Amino acid sequence: MSSPDTNLDEVSEGHEPVADPARDAIVASLADQLGDGLVASEVLAGTDVWVRVTTDSWLATATVLRDTCGMAYFNFLSAIDWMPSPFGRDMDAQVDLVGADESQVDPEPMTWGVTGGATRFQMIARVHDPVCHIGVTVKADLDADDPRVDSWMPVYPGADWHEREAWEMFGITIVGHPNLVNLYLPSQFEGNPLRKDYPLLARRVKPWPGIVDVEAMPGDGDGDAADEGGEGS
């Protein structure tokens, strides 16, 4: 812990609202160069920074981050499907097992995480500055019906496999990717497994026994019922 940057992090990890000039500067330069392309941003002082950009400025964001902000290191790229699972929120919501056929009962409202969101699919990528040791998470909302986004490969060649994975797992078309074929899945595979409406077949076949194994909190009255259920499964 000798470098000045980590000392800065340590100082700012207290609970008082501390400024984080290094991360604020990244947001500022993105706002400067992207203009309206920057939709939202959030700085968790001393820890992390998120930015949300428009789909059109997705590639431009990468260029700015690499060339202006010194983010030479490509960390990962993936996507998030914000749709609440039609098969229930938790595994203890057994609706996924009973009402498996008439799915999509009445989906709960979609909620988004840090920096918000607008559509079902969100692209997420992270780059890192290997000198100042600051990472940035970039997000972009994609069209829900036809999710497509520019490839990051011209800027970060390492995005290649990550984009192929996002393509097969979420069905996101990566515009400009030279070799958009399945990475993990067999070539004739149908469906996009990481989408929330893609059922996990193992759970359909056999209910998860774990939920009845949860021990009751001390003092809870209904502990016996849970125990019995655990032995029965």
Added chain:
Amino acid sequence: MTDVSNRNQLAYIAAQASDARVNVEFETEGMTLNLGPQHPATHGTLRVIVKLDGERVLRADPMMGYMHRGYEKLAEVRTYPQVTTLVNRIDWLGSFANEVPFILAAERLMEVEAPPRAQWIRTILFELSRIANVILFLGDMGVQLGAVTPVFFAFRDREFVLNQIEAVTGGRFHPNFDRIGGLKDDIPKGWTEETTGVLGRIRTFCDEMEDLVTGNEIFQARTRGIGVIPAEVGLAYGLSGANIRGSGVDWDLRRDGGVGLAHDQVDWKVWTHPDGDSFSRYWVRLQEVREACGIIEQLLGGIPSGPVMAKVPRIIKVPAGEAYVETENPLGVMGYYVVSKGDLVPFRVKIRSASFSNISITPWVLEGAYVPDVVSILASLYFILGDIDR
């Protein structure tokens, strides 16, 4: 006279024609070599399709997915404490290290911090799994290049490390020991002394590797200047760990990450090598094993007293939010992007595993290499299939 010259001319034409015919018949064409999925250099089932022109690689295409287990999907239907059981299996040679970043991410979301004693023991186990993982690489690197002895030494000495891990966690390979808010249990009595003894063995192993492998002329010839990755290319491809430090980038999350491990409490050094070739990646790992021994030794001498578990609710619900935590795992940077919606189960877990990014550079680095060097390069990049396929 004219006859003779005519004959000469005809002979010349005939020779030309036959040359042309021979050239057509013996036309060289590219060959496709299928390396794997069951090749010793592939640590599992990585299949590399190599297009060759003679001995030279024109294009290499790694094919993954033979071991894809879909942990990101499975994590969405498991409670937070159950996820550690899954992620143990990602890098199966250094399993404990897989649990740590996930637990740290959950702890950040819950705003829980493990007590100092838990952090120290966590760091010791983290470094022990690094040793267990990397010494196998050191032995294996020799095997790939034709020296069979080192791998026996590696398996022999790894067992001592695994015994120590087992003594604490109960599992040689899959400890499942890390908990949100601390550790499952304390270390047993007399464990620190035993571990110090094991560290001595590991140091001896490193010296043996120096004797057997590092200075070996054949080894040097097979690795020096082979598979050179410049720093900026490695960064753009997301290389991490010893692979990027072997290219001269001074970046180690144990020092620079600032997450809740005890590495900043002890005195140690980040090793780099400027060459960026297979040898430098091997050499950096060798030094890192020694460094890990030093880290563990210092930590063992000063484990703080106190509990190993913070106060956390019995049934863990993680507040809504997003956190990305990465640590310097044996194979490189491993991180978890955890999205929580306040439920028992994570909403989405993106697993950023080190080998996936490390191996994504192979099409670039293998292009133009020679067939025997393919093995040397793949071995020196050091991947675990479970860490690629997840």
